[in-house]
């Protein structure tokens with residue numbers, strides 16, 4: 001469903017895709033495209049001005065947005081890095097890849113999107129500054145080159161370092177077609193940005209009142225001192241939001257630099273470019289911070305922009321989509337026919353405006369988190385509601401059900417489960433049926449390598465209690 005006029009370029013785009021991907025076509029097909037997938041860690045959709053945010057956090061990428069398709073309603077499958085990126089890489093729901101606990105290594109039995117592309121001739125490279133997306137947890141599967149951050153401290157490199165390394169790579173130059181995966185960290189706590197970029201949003205650097213994993217945050221989340229919420233005042237929350245938004249602005253400005261770099265190297269126009277996030281971030285929306293503590297929308301609603309090769313005109317897709325849809329989307333644009341039994345489905349028909357609006361609107365959305373001390377919960381979005389079964393969470397909840405009206409209450413402030421017992425019953429039945437079904441089709445139990453990881457670095461990032 002396209003809310004923005006897109007018709008003038010539809011014919012050209014459709015033709016392009018047909019030329020690219022129809023084996024029987026008589027015209028000479030264009031070469032297989034370079035593919036770039038950018039994940040900005042912890043970037044929630046509603047803090048980008050293209051998603052209605054009141055602050056200018058992303059005008060640097062206006063030109064890119066104007067020539068790409070924006071997905072208004074995209075969800076991660078999990079609210080923290082490891083399970084979400086496992087879903088992104090495998091195209092599978094969490095219940096099938098089972099890489100859901102802290103320290104779980106993605107089983108090598110799965111075929112990742114990088115492996116599919118590598119097997120079909122793509123030169124595959126990744127730069128990951130997230131310490132979870134690393135070789136030791138098997139996230140390098142299918143990458144010819146995997147550049148990971150293995151420094152000692154919590155101060156992950158700034159995104160400009162990533163762009164600089166990419167510039168070197170372009171200089172080499174890389175064999176084409178390539179698949180490049182970039183995973184930046186500045187929007188992840190502690191929301192650091194270089195000093196010279198810290199005034200872009202506010203006209204001044206954010207105040208230091210909010211401290212990532214300072215006494216208040218740590219007390220509420222890690223020590224269960226929920227009474228400390230009373231001490232969280234307006235200036236503290238403003239400081240939190242200011243820091244987060246400053247990091248968003250810095251990251252999108254760096255993204256613009258990256259696009260300019262691609263253009264300088266004549267790589268921009270013909271590439272498939274995807275920009276998204278692995279999950280969102282709670283900024284005290286429900287009394288907490290960071291991510292992995294709930295299945296609320298602020299932790300799951302991620303931005304998604306896709307620019308097809310040659311795409312010049314923008315569009316908006318309102319239909320519900322998921323990160324697991326990216327793997328089949330990439331395969332379709334790459335022209336790769338696959339026998340893999342993926343859970344998502346290609347977004348190309350939605351971009352071209354020739355999808356089935358009814359079935360697309362009802363695209364399945366299952367979410368899960370299984371981080372023992374933070375939150376263990378499963379969710380389903382259907383029939384206009386998000387239903388969540390919380391097994392346990394940091395607030396002391398045990399075996400409770402919550403349900404929210406997606407259209408009437410997008411911030412999920414009012415639990416309406418008591419008002420709709422019949423719908424609750426039906427959605428719970430559907431949730432159990434689907435998770436049971438997925439469990440029967442699941443892969444092997446992942447090995448847990450928590451003990452082998454650098455505990456000091458992970459603790460500083462808030463990953464270790």
Ligand SMILES: [Zn+2]
Pocket residue numbers: 041042080081082130278279
């Ligand atoms: Zn993450």
